[in-house]
Amino acid sequence: MSALKVYFVFKPKINHMSRSAYHFNHEKLIYEKSDRKWKTKLLNFLLLFFVLLIISVIFNLLYLHSDYNLKYKKLIVEKNNYLNYCGLIFFKIDSLKSQLQTIIDKQSNIYRPIAELNPLDNSLIQAGFGGAAGSILNNNINNNIQSINKSIDELLRQIYIQSRTMDEVVDKVMEKKEYFERKPAILPIPINQLIRISDYFGWRKDPFTGQPAQHQGIDLCAVTGTPVYATAKGIVTISEYSFGGYGNLIEISHGFGYKTRYAHLNKIFVKENQKVERGQLIGLVGNTGRSTGEHLHYEVRIMDTPVNPLYYINDDINQQEYDEIVKNTNN
Numbered sequence: 001m002s003a004l005k006v007y008f009v010f011k012p013k014i015n016h017m018s019r020s021a022y023h024f025n026h027e028k029l030i031y032e033k034s035d036r037k038w039k040t041k042l043l044n045f046l047l048l049f050f051v052l053l054i055i056s057v058i059f060n061l062l063y064l065h066s067d068y069n070l071k072y073k074k075l076i077v078e079k080n081n082y083l084n085y086c087g088l089i090f091f092k093i094d095s096l097k098s099q100l101q102t103i104i105d106k107q108s109n110i111y112r113p114i115a116e117l118n119p120l121d122n123s124l125i126q127a128g129f130g131g132a133a134g135s136i137l138n139n140n141i142n143n144n145i146q147s148i149n150k151s152i153d154e155l156l157r158q159i160y161i162q163s164r165t166m167d168e169v170v171d172k173v174m175e176k177k178e179y180f181e182r183k184p185a186i187l188p189i190p191i192n193q194l195i196r197i198s199d200y201f202g203w204r205k206d207p208f209t210g211q212p213a214q215h216q217g218i219d220l221c222a223v224t225g226t227p228v229y230a231t232a233k234g235i236v237t238i239s240e241y242s243f244g245g246y247g248n249l250i251e252i253s254h255g256f257g258y259k260t261r262y263a264h265l266n267k268i269f270v271k272e273n274q275k276v277e278r279g280q281l282i283g284l285v286g287n288t289g290r291s292t293g294e295h296l297h298y299e300v301r302i303m304d305t306p307v308n309p310l311y312y313i314n315d316d317i318n319q320q321e322y323d324e325i326v327k328n329t330n331n
Contacts (some may be wrong), residue, residue, distance in 0.1 A: 086144045093151045100158055107166065115172035120165060182254040184231040184312040186278065188220070188262060188298050189285065190326075191319050195221040198295060201308040207292050216306035217261065217299035224266050224294045226285040229326060230276045231260055231298075231312070239272050246297070247289020250282055259304070263297035264288050279329035 108119045187194065199219040206213040230252055237259070238251035248265035266286025270276060287294040300309040317325075 083144075086148070089148055090151075093148070093155070096155055097151075100155065100162070103162060104158075107162065107169065111166075111169045111173075115169050115176060117169060117172055179256055181233045181278065182256055182258060184254065184258060184260050184300050184309070185314045186229070186231050186317060186322065186325065187313050188228050188231050188260075189222050189226050189296055191317075191322055193222050193226045195223075197221070198293075201306070201310065214306075217263075217297050218309050220285075220296045220298060222285045222294070222296060224284070224286055226296075227281055228262055228265065228283040228285060228296055229329075230278060230280045230282050232258065232278050234258075234260075234276060236270045236272050236274045236276060236282075239268055239270055239274075242289065245290030247291060248283070248286060249289075252276060252282075257303045259301040261297075261299040261301070263299075264291045264295060277329045279325040281326075281330055 104120070112119055197218055198221045199215055201215060201218055203212055204215045205211070228250075232252075232254045234252040234254035236250060237253045238249055238261075240249060241247065242249040242263070246261070246263035248263070248268050250262045250265065250268060250270060252260050252262075254260065262283060264286055265283040265288060267284040268282070269284075270280075270282045276282060285294060285296050291297075298309055300307050300312050
């Protein structure tokens, strides 16, 4: 009779709260502690790591995308602000070009003709402007900057050209100003105190001999003591009593070949080599020298040649303007 083998299997009491892991050994028919605990922990750790990694990647992607959107929106705003600013600069450049063109037109059509200068050559004007206006706004930053620089360079060149040509105009005007200040232009006695012109320039019968004689000026009838004014800017060259028939005589040299003479004066208020201005009081009407009555004998000479003084009296000046000239000169 075969022996009956009885196996007593020890089944350990498993504490579910224990952290130890067991597995059943089929050969020994017993439970043994598992040696896979570290593997499980490793797998759990790796699983957790990958989960966290995926969450982190997703979070970073979302953050970067959000940050990119914010930066992109900020760049769009900055670009729009830049374009608006460029547009404002272009507007101002076009405005300056328009104003400069007005100055060019005035110089060519007004200032240079007044100064008796030839109009500006068109090639000189175009040397400043490079053709059509380059101030066209576009979305390319470099193109905008280049366009602005080009427009500013054009403006600077044209301003330089206009400055040089305006200097020419100013010099000519100043020369003309000096010329007009020294050119006899007004009546030597107040308009409202002139009684009449008793004798004109040219041939006449001499009041003393009755023979034809050249009258080298005009005779302006006015009462004795009527003020006599210089008719232009100049320097007194004669201030004395002339025995040649002029009586009390003043001669003024005005430059540019002009001289004026004031004769038969009652009184003289200026001296030789004294500078005088147009409208300055120089004497009083009288009846001295070779004269038949109270009046002012007035002469205009060019290069010592007598010319008709009426050609050098501005008829457009009224009494008020005449008084203003006298007032401004003698105050």
